[in-house]
Amino acid sequence: xxxxxxxxxxxxxxxxxxxxxxxxxxxxxxxxxxxxxxxxxxxxxxxxxxxxxxxxxxxxxxxxxxxxxxxxxxxxxxxxxxxxxxxxxxxxxxxxxxxxxxxxxxxxxxxxxxxxxxxxxxxxxxxxxxxxxxxxxxxxxxxxxxxxxxxxxxxxxxxxxxxxxxxxxxxxxxxxxxxxxxxxxxxxxxxxxxxxxxxxxxxxxxxxxxxxxxxxxxxxxxxxxxxxxxxxxxxxxxxxxxxxxxxxxxxxxxxxxxxxxxxxxxxxxxxxxxxxxxxxxxxxxxxxxxxxxxxxxxxxxxxxxxxxxxxxxxxxxxxxxxxxxxxxxxxxxxxxxxxxxxxxxxxxxxxxxxxxxxxxxxxxxxxxxxxxxxxxxxxxxxxxxxxxxxxxxxxxxxxxxxxxxxxxxxxxxxxxxxxxxxxxxxxxxxxxxxxxxxxxxxxxxxxxxxxxxxxxxxxxxxxxxxxxxxxxxxxxxxxxxxxxxxxxxxxxxxxxxxxxxxxxxxxxxxxxxxxxxxxxxxxxxxxxxxxxxxxxxxxxxxxxxxxxxxxxxxxxxxxxxxxxxxxxxxxxxxxxxx
Numbered sequence: 276x277x278x279x280x281x282x283x284x285x286x287x288x289x290x291x292x293x294x295x296x297x298x299x300x301x302x303x304x305x306x307x308x309x310x311x312x313x314x315x316x317x318x319x320x321x322x323x324x325x326x327x328x329x330x331x332x333x334x335x336x337x338x339x340x341x342x343x344x345x346x347x348x349x350x351x352x353x354x355x356x357x358x359x360x361x362x363x364x365x366x367x368x369x370x371x372x373x374x375x376x377x378x379x380x381x382x383x384x385x386x387x388x389x390x391x392x393x394x395x396x397x398x399x400x401x402x403x404x405x406x407x408x409x410x411x412x413x414x415x416x417x418x419x420x421x422x423x424x425x426x427x428x429x430x431x432x433x434x435x436x437x438x439x440x441x442x443x444x445x446x447x448x449x450x451x452x453x454x455x456x457x458x459x460x461x462x463x464x465x466x467x468x469x470x471x472x473x474x475x476x477x478x479x480x481x482x483x484x485x486x487x488x489x490x491x492x493x494x495x496x497x498x499x500x501x502x503x504x505x506x507x508x509x510x511x512x513x514x515x516x517x518x519x520x521x522x523x524x525x526x527x528x529x530x531x532x533x534x535x536x537x538x539x540x541x542x543x544x545x546x547x548x549x550x551x552x553x554x555x556x557x558x559x560x561x562x563x564x565x566x567x568x569x570x571x572x573x574x575x576x577x578x579x580x581x582x583x584x585x586x587x588x589x590x591x592x593x594x595x596x597x598x599x600x601x602x603x604x605x606x607x608x609x610x611x612x613x614x615x616x617x618x619x620x621x622x623x624x625x626x627x628x629x630x631x632x633x634x635x636x637x638x639x640x641x642x643x644x645x646x647x648x649x650x651x652x653x654x655x656x657x658x659x660x661x662x663x664x665x666x667x668x669x670x671x672x673x674x675x676x677x678x679x680x681x682x683x684x685x686x687x688x689x690x691x692x693x694x695x696x697x698x699x700x701x702x703x704x705x706x707x708x709x710x711x712x713x714x715x716x717x718x719x720x721x722x723x724x725x726x727x728x729x730x731x732x733x734x735x736x737x738x739x740x741x742x743x744x745x746x747x748x749x750x751x752x753x754x755x756x757x758x759x760x761x762x763x764x765x766x767x768x769x770x771x772x773x774x775x776x777x778x779x780x781x782x783x784x785x786x787x788x789x790x791x792x793x794x795x796x797x798x799x800x801x802x803x804x805x806x807x808x809x810x811x812x813x814x815x816x817x818x819x820x821x822x823x824x825x826x827x828x829x830x831x832x833x834x835x836x837x838x839x840x841x842x843x844x845x846x847x848x849x850x851x852x853x
Contacts, residue, residue: 644710
């Protein structure tokens with residue numbers, strides 16, 4: 276182990292001094308941790324220490340001298356560094372955002388380059404996501420060639436990002452458009468939310484329907500992807516607001532901000548399918564839509580429900596099978612000549628009715644059917660257990676309440692209480708339609724297989740949410756103010772965008788985000804006593820693909836010189852690989 280002085284960049288209170296210890300832990304590698312926090316230089320001077328830095332350096336020398344002389348020395352700074360984030364740096368370099376970002380933040384007079392700060396936050400969110408304190412003390416200092424920032428600077432910088440987060444998204448979008456022109460003929464939209472373990476709601480964190488069935492206050496997030504499934508925009512909204520209005524707000528904002536011209540086809544699942552959104556798309560924006568629609572419940576007419584299951588010479592199913600002949604899925608489509616009437620109440624409460632031509636495409640997936648049937652029977656079993664317990668309310672039944680009859684009409688038309696009983700007709704209907712999915716679209720001239728393919732591009736937006744939540748640890752946010760929360764999610768969004776650009780534009784969908792993140796986190800080096808670096812990463816198919824695409828001959832060497840590592844950060848040109 277070895278002691279060294281850590282001097283944190285000046286914050287509002289000035290420079291901060293700490294004595295760190297660097298030690299090797301078998302099986303885990305080198306680790307740095309704070310040993311003595313000496314405090315701010317200004318406070319030390321006030322205590323009578325004339326030269327705090329010299330004083331601290333003497334303490335470090337005394338601590339090191341007190342060790343055994345023959346103990347192995349590993350230097351005055353961390354000897355283990357993450358190098359894998361050179362991929363993130365190369366992608367951000369290719370976008371050339373630095374000059375615009377400098378002008379954008381010039382009126383704040385930060386004591387550091389804000390581009391360096393934003394880059395460091397994106398790197399940290401991918402390499403080792405966690406609290407902002409952890410980023411300051413443990414993550415960013417161990418990024419090769421990366422400038423460090425104090426905890427106060429990180430809090431201040433992230434809050435600044437959140438104070439006008441759409442500008443940062445706009446900045447990236449403008450520069451992405453210059454290098455990787457956007458395709459916005461089809462755009463994919465969905466929403467999720469994040470729960471916060473707090474007792475009291477505030478203006479942003481409000482109680483609402485949680486995706487994870489939590490009772491805590493939540494924050495909603497709307498995400499928009501372009502036709503290549505690369506993030507195009509993000510909005511955050513209070514957790515008690517409906518998701519449905521977010522679609523039209525988001526589309527309007529994106530088209531206005533980026534001067535998107537031409538017709539946009541909006542793609543979303545049944546949670547965003549409502550008459551108001553259809554009206555906004557076809558009547559207000561002259562756009563199109565591809566939405567799914569539930570085959571269960573009251574929203575589908577008896578005629579349409581019957582059509583979903585029909586199989587005759589006028590309703591021919593197209594089957595897609597794998598190489599062994601097993602059915603993967605099948606679909607059929609309507610003529611696209613039928614008109615459908617919708618109605619909704621406008622902002623003044625007046626009823627608005629309109630008619631549109633639509634095509635229907637229904638698909639059946641046997642794997643999905645098996646999964647949904649298992650879920651249905653699980654709820655049925657729960658319902659059957661619950662009806663044997665006296666006094667349970669509808670709310671206490673939870674999701675399985677849809678399979679239970681709780682009340683009946685008396686002779687006078689009033690509700691008469693009865694003992695809860697299973698609704699067998701509802702169970703039979705849900706089992707009958709398990710595995711079926713109905714798509715409704717304004718694109719009546721598009722063939723059914725194309726509509727099916729476009730709609731199922733939504734899997735990428737669902738994956739994006741999983742990446743944000745699982746790999747980038749967007750929750751917990753570790754921020755308390757609304758601007759701080761906005762800033763945190765913006766950093767996560769930008770990290771996701773950079774990863775998607777690498778995945779789709781550089782590696783052509785041959786590497787998954789999980790594989791790219793795994794490489795970035797795994798590619799670490801340890802400095803040896805002779806000034807060379809030992810490559811701690813392990814070889815594999817991901818490493819070989821990155822080496823091949825980027826032409827990095829030294830990437831897999833066990834021994835690396837400083838100039839080799841510097842080459843990864845300075846001379847990787849992603850524009851030549853797209």
